[in-house]
Amino acid sequence: MERIIFYILALIIIFFAIASVSSKKMLRSVVYLLFVLCGISGLYFLIDYNFLAAIQLTVYAGGVIVLLIFSVMLVHHIEMELELAKVSKRILIAVASLLGLGVFLTTIYSYEFIVVENSITTTTEDIGFGLLSYEAGGFILPFEVISILLLASMIGAIIIAKGTKITNKNNDSL
Amino acid sequence: MIAGISIYEILTVTSILFFIGVYGFITRKNLISILMSVELILNASVINFVVINKYLYPDMLQGVFFSIFIIAVAAAETALAIAIIINLYRQIASVEVKDTEIMKY
Numbered sequence: 001m002e003r004i005i006f007y008i009l010a011l012i013i014i015f016f017a018i019a020s021v022s023s024k025k026m027l028r029s030v031v032y033l034l035f036v037l038c039g040i041s042g043l044y045f046l047i048d049y050n051f052l053a054a055i056q057l058t059v060y061a062g063g064v065i066v067l068l069i070f071s072v073m074l075v076h077h078i079e080m081e082l083e084l085a086k087v088s089k090r091i092l093i094a095v096a097s098l099l100g101l102g103v104f105l106t107t108i109y110s111y112e113f114i115v116v117e118n119s120i121t122t123t124t125e126d127i128g129f130g131l132l133s134y135e136a137g138g139f140i141l142p143f144e145v146i147s148i149l150l151l152a153s154m155i156g157a158i159i160i161a162k163g164t165k166i167t168n169k170n171n172d173s174l
Numbered sequence: 175m176i177a178g179i180s181i182y183e184i185l186t187v188t189s190i191l192f193f194i195g196v197y198g199f200i201t202r203k204n205l206i207s208i209l210m211s212v213e214l215i216l217n218a219s220v221i222n223f224v225v226i227n228k229y230l231y232p233d234m235l236q237g238v239f240f241s242i243f244i245i246a247v248a249a250a251e252t253a254l255a256i257a258i259i260i261n262l263y264r265q266i267a268s269v270e271v272k273d274t275e276i277m278k279y
Contacts, residue, residue, distance in 0.1 A: 003178045010187045017191055017214055021198030026206065033210050036191075040217055043184075046176050047228055052241055059245055064213065064252050071206060071256045075263050083270065085201045093200045097193040104189040113181050118232040127242075130235045139239045146246045153250035161257035163264055 006046060013039040024081045026072050034065045048121045181229045185222065192218040205259050205269045209252065216248045 013036055020032035037060040044053035084090070134140045176184075195214030202208050220241045227237025263269055266276065 002176050006176055006179050006183070010183075013187065014190055014194070017194045020214070021194055021202070021207075021211060026204070029207065029210065033213065036214065037217065040221060043221060044224065047224065048175075049224060049228070049238070052224065052238070052245075055242065055245060059249050060213075060217075064249060067252060067256055068206065068210065071260060074260060075206070075269050082207070083203050085203065090201050093197055097197045100196070101189055101193045104193075105186060108185050108189065109182060113230060115175075115181055115229050116232050118175060119177075120228075120232045122228075122235070122238055126235060127238060130239060131242075137236075142239075142243060146243055150246060150250055153254050157253045157257035160254070160261050163261055 002046060006043075009039050009042045009046070012036075013043075024084065026076050026080070026082055027069070029082075030065065030068045030072055033068070034061055037061050037065070048119070051122065051124045051127055175229050175232070181225060184225045188218045188221045188225070191221075203271050205262075205271065205274070206256075208271070209255050209259075213248065213252070216244060220244050 016032045016035040016039070020029050020036060023029040023032060037056065041053045041056035041061065044050075044056060085093075131139050131143050192215055195211045195218065198211035198214065199208055202211060223237040223241045223244070227234060231237075259269055262274060266273055268274075
């Protein structure tokens with residue numbers, strides 16, 4: 001059963017990823033990316049890591065995709081076709097990518113992974129204790145740094161996207 | 175771990191996803207499309223972290239934490255990149271890579 005679900009998910013992920021990087025319509029490409037991200041979250045559900053699957057659905061499928069769709073709608077006309085690279089260039093890059101993939105796969109398949117048979121579910125409780133533990137191996141410092149980073153990037157994004165300041169002086173000159 | 179699926183199959187899928195992302199990153203001419211390809215690459219690496227943790231060291235949690243941190247950094251990066259793209263569009267009315275030569279404010 002898990003085998004069939006895994007192969008279906010893998011097919012969905014790869015097919016829609018290819019569609020997403022080769023589609024000519026911008027908005028469709030974003031929606032294909034949404035399918036890829038949902039498939040990846042299904043993979044996390046399958047691997048018994050429900051917390052990350054929920055994060056994937058909320059942050060990526062909920063947040064990033066909406067942000068991308070908004071920016072596409074603000075920037076493009078919906079029916080506008082994207083400019084693609086030249087065919088010769090695309091073929092060259094595809095061959096180079098396949099070459100790199102071959103190197104990766106030969107490396108992976110020639111290495112003997114020592115797999116530990118288990119069926120441990122990662123609970124949210126374990127993750128919370130690990131993230132907030134300040135003993136050896138705890139992750140409290142990166143956790144705090146990430147929260148500062150998110151705050152800083154939020155302020156930065158607001159300031160950058162706001163653009164020039166509209167004051168009374170600017171209004172007079174318009 | 176997933177019953178009946180070896181680690182090799184999952185690593186194959188993530189490698190393919192990674193190189194699709196690389197292909198899109200190089201061939202696309204549009205800033206938003208390039209950002210989407212970067213998302214694909216980051217997602218492939220997150221799956222790798224989780225899978226290697228779950229298959230090889232199931233009683234550890236390091237890969238799990240790193241996957242959360244990668245997602246947080248990727249979300250911050252996307253928000254900033256889209257802010258920059260929208261601001262750029264306001265100034266030069268284009269998001270094509272070849273038109274992007276001013277980054278001065």
